[in-house]
Amino acid sequence: MASLIRTVKGMPPTALFGAAVIAIYVLVAVFAPLLAPYSEREVVGDQYLQWSAQHWLGTDNLGRDMLTRLIFGARNTLAIAFFATALAFVIGTVTGLLAATLGGVVDQVLSRVVDIIMAVPGLIFILLLLTIFGTGIVTLIAVIAVLDSTRVFRLARAVAFGIVAMDYVEAARVRGEGLLWIMRREILPNAAAPLVAEFGMRFCFVFLTIAALSFLGLGIQPPLADWGSMVRENATLITFGDITPLLPAAAIALLTVAVNFVVDWILHKVSGMKD
């Protein structure tokens, strides 16, 4: 606890702001059913009602409460982005460490596969795969995780290559430790710091990708509330000068800015650089 307080005190204002925003988002996402005035799919009034005491942010294109949808949107959007990023990290780290530890043919094959996948622009590849597999949450998470794991693979492999050359890894090998043991106990702990910073950046990227896909109507499907599709469904309001549909977009932007601030700070701390 004391070290936590010391860390918080040492944070620059931007990182502090970022951390606070992330904390609030997580709380909202976790306690969504308690905070929201109505339920996610309930039609509570006419379409496109103005802001009022009953409906703080008015109602959407189907007469559902906007504030409620916004709160549940935090839960759905964050959870899906988090799972996709986590899965990408599991796949990317395991294959990356395997490539670095085993080297040779395994490394060559994995690296060439990753090169090919990265030669195609990400969004295009995702759209191609969604055409084939259809849209759905599981497909969405799997497709994004597999494609995004290529970047994690490159980082994990590069970091692990430096570690594999260390004497203690050689010592473990000579001792006769198994491959998994070496990867988990000798390499992973030493590769953790850069991977954690990367997690923040990848999360932002995945989060924006999912928001973009949902905005295009190809990501999270109705009736689940989600920020990207909320913007799309209510966009006509903007042409009447109503800013309500911009709120979910602003919520996305605020979170990515916040995560970027925190990642920037972590990177400075890790690298010890001023710039």
Next chain:
Amino acid sequence: MTGIARLVLQRLGLGLVTLLIVSVLIFWSVELLPGDAAQEILGQSATPETVAALRHQLNLDQPPMTRYTHWLQAMAHGDFGTSIANGLPVSKLISERLGNTLFLAAFAGIIAVPLALMLGILAALLRNSLFDRAASIFTLTAISFPEFFVAYILILFLSVKLGLFPSISNITPSTDFAERIYRSFLPALALTLAITAHIMRMTRAALINLFSLPYIEMARLKGASQGRVVMVHALRNALAPIVNVVVLNLAYLVTGVVIVEVVFVYPGFGRLLVDSVSKRDVPVVQAICLIISMTYILLNLFADIVSIVSNPRLMHAK
């Protein structure tokens, strides 16, 4: 053969191989479907006749290798097959929209690239000044914003509140050039904001790296003017990374354009792609993906070759 020529040829060969493998990947992606692709695309309610018809249309009744060579041959001759959704030739659907998209991307690129380079160089020179800090906050925010957010903010202020530009880019083949520029101004501006931030950030980083090198300090110590240090000493070595950044962002334009086109109802081929994905119109999606990937790979190839050619160390054969 000089070292440079060999390196360039090697890189070209590698690019060609990548293109071929990517084409195989895009073609074979349909095979990833468990069971019958036609059945899967049409859904459970399809009659056996329609499934058989689609199988025939997608040539699924022939062996994969024959299909792939036929497909590649046809693509090379500009025949992209027929759309499943409306039976029109894919090349017809794509051709006009491709022109519109290229127009939009060029419009954004022509404004963004010089602007971003200037701002990036300025930020690197005035490092840690008020301008640099403001620019860094601006770029970080612009990068964090989803494209559709920026696009709708532009619509809200420049179109709805001020009434300066139309919020819908209604462009037909008969629209003349000036009108075209006017109607596509907002989408171009949205794209410009996105890539300016990226290019500027990376130009600044590349130059700051260079400025810390001893030979720049040497140039300063011997009394070279600030302008000479930047133009003669720094920029030449920064050329490769900067060209890389610019090309990467032009490649990004190719995908960023998808969302902006949807927001502004711009008749480009990003919107065609999105529509085709939701209709699961495989031939159209394959054709567009192939064209976009080709552009992307060729742009990256170009950046690599520029960085090889601009490296003075490779100029003289050892």
